[in-house]
Amino acid sequence: MVEVIELDSFKRKQAAIRGFRSWARRFKEKLDEQTSLSDLTDKTLFFLISPGDQNIFALYDLVMGVKDLGNTSDFFQLDKAEKMDVIDISIYLLDQLRFECMRRLAWLESSSANKVPIVELIEQYPQLREEGATLVPPLLESHPKYQIFKRLSELEKETFIRKQIPEAIETFGKHLQE
Secondary structure, eight states: HHHHHHHHHHHHHHHHHHHHHHHHHHHHOOOTTTTGGSHHHHHHHHHHHHHHHHHHHHHHHHHHTTTEEEEGGGGGGOOOHHHHHHHHHHHHHHHHHHHHHHHHTTTTTTOGGGGHHHHHHHHHHHHHHTTTTSSSSOOOSSSSHHHHTTSSSSHHHHHHHHTTTTHHHHHHHHHHOO
């Protein structure tokens, strides 16, 4: 039994090495199998949530590395199902990164996702999606728009939170420049 646990640990460590290879060069941070969303520096987080192609390709590279599918340059050689899997997981991670930004701004409640290792979020994405762990965290009562938020239906609340993302990215970027 102990060997199985060690084998799983070894596999997760190898997945992290493959997945974070390009991130370690780009961000100059120590990233490993235990790195969670909350461990990322503000600068790295801001890069990953900012609009543009570079951040999504960085996420593709991470997902493909963890899943041992090569790197971003191999993306177009993947079969259709693998491409969709990479895209789905990358979009999920982008959402989680944006929610982490909003948590750091004290706009959203904390969730368990920001403490789970990033490699684990990728590996367990199908289970997380089935369990509803991909849901949008609620707005904190201290947020200026909370009174509007609390009167909305659940579906409208998710849309409302997502509409706050551009403002959150802009505000987060301004805090980095201070």
